[in-house]
Amino acid sequence: MIVVELSVRRWINRALLLMMLLSASVVAQAQKQLVLLKHESVILRLYPGDDIAYRLKGSRKIERSYVNNLYDTAIITAYDTVPFYKIDKIYFRHSTFSNRVGSLFLAGGIALFLIDQINNSWVQGKKTSLDGGVSRASVGLIGAGLPMVLIRKKGQRPNFKYKLMMVQKGSFFYKENPKGFSSPYIPE
Numbered sequence: 001m002i003v004v005e006l007s008v009r010r011w012i013n014r015a016l017l018l019m020m021l022l023s024a025s026v027v028a029q030a031q032k033q034l035v036l037l038k039h040e041s042v043i044l045r046l047y048p049g050d051d052i053a054y055r056l057k058g059s060r061k062i063e064r065s066y067v068n069n070l071y072d073t074a075i076i077t078a079y080d081t082v083p084f085y086k087i088d089k090i091y092f093r094h095s096t097f098s099n100r101v102g103s104l105f106l107a108g109g110i111a112l113f114l115i116d117q118i119n120n121s122w123v124q125g126k127k128t129s130l131d132g133g134v135s136r137a138s139v140g141l142i143g144a145g146l147p148m149v150l151i152r153k154k155g156q157r158p159n160f161k162y163k164l165m166m167v168q169k170g171s172f173f174y175k176e177n178p179k180g181f182s183s184p185y186i187p188e
Contacts, residue, residue: 032070035173036090036156037163042173043156044092052077053091053155062091070166084164091155102148109141 036044046052046067052075053064065077074083116134120126158164167173 031169033167033174034067034070034075035165035167036158037165037173038161042175043094043162044090045175054082054087055089055091055155056082056086057088059088072166084158087158087164089155089157090164094153094156096153098148099152102145102150105141105145106149107145109138109145112141113138 031047034044034046035042048067048069051064051066053062055062063077063080063082065079067075068078069076073085074081076082112134116131116138117128120131121128156162165173
C-alpha cells in the first residue's frame with residue numbers, strides 16, 4: 001500500500017513538473033513590448049521590467065516606475081494601471097539629427113586644432129603657436145557644435161505622428177529581447 005502511494009506521488013510530481021516546464025516555455029516566447037512609433041519607425045522600445053517616466057494629462061508631476069505588464073491599451077506599472085490615452089508625455093533620452101551633426105562639428109573643431117598643432121611642432125619643427133585662421137575656425141566649430149550636442153529632447157508627446165503601441169511576437173515591430181530575460185513572475 002505504501003509503495004503504491006509513493007509511486008503515484010512520483011507520477012503526479014513528474015506530471016506537474018512537466019506541465020510547469022511546458023507552460024514556462026510558452027511564456028518565454030510571448031513577451032509583450034511597448035513601442036513608441038514615429039510613422040513606421042520605432043523610437044522607443046520597452047520590455048516588462050524596464051523603467052518608464054511619464055506625465056499624465058492635466059498633471060505637472062512626472063511619474064517614475066517600471067513596466068510590470070502590458071495590455072493592448074494600457075501599461076501596468078508598479079503602482080497603477082495607465083491607459084495610453086491618458087499619457088501626456090513619455091520621458092526618455094534620445095538623440096536627434098542636430099545632436100549627431102553637433103558631435104561632428106565638435107570633433108571636427110578639436111581635430112582641426114590638434115592637427116594644426118601637430119603640423120607646427122612635429123612636421124615643420126616650429127614651436128606650437130595659435131594660428132589666427134585655424135583658431136577662429138576651430139572655435140567656431142566647437143562653439144556651434146557644443147550647444148547642438150548638449151541640447152537634447154527630453155521626451156515625446158504621443159500624438160498623430162508618434163503613437164504608443166503594444167506589440168507581440170508576429171508583429172512587424174516586434175524584436176527579440178536582447179537581454180534574453182523573461183521573468184516567470186510577470187504574466188504574459
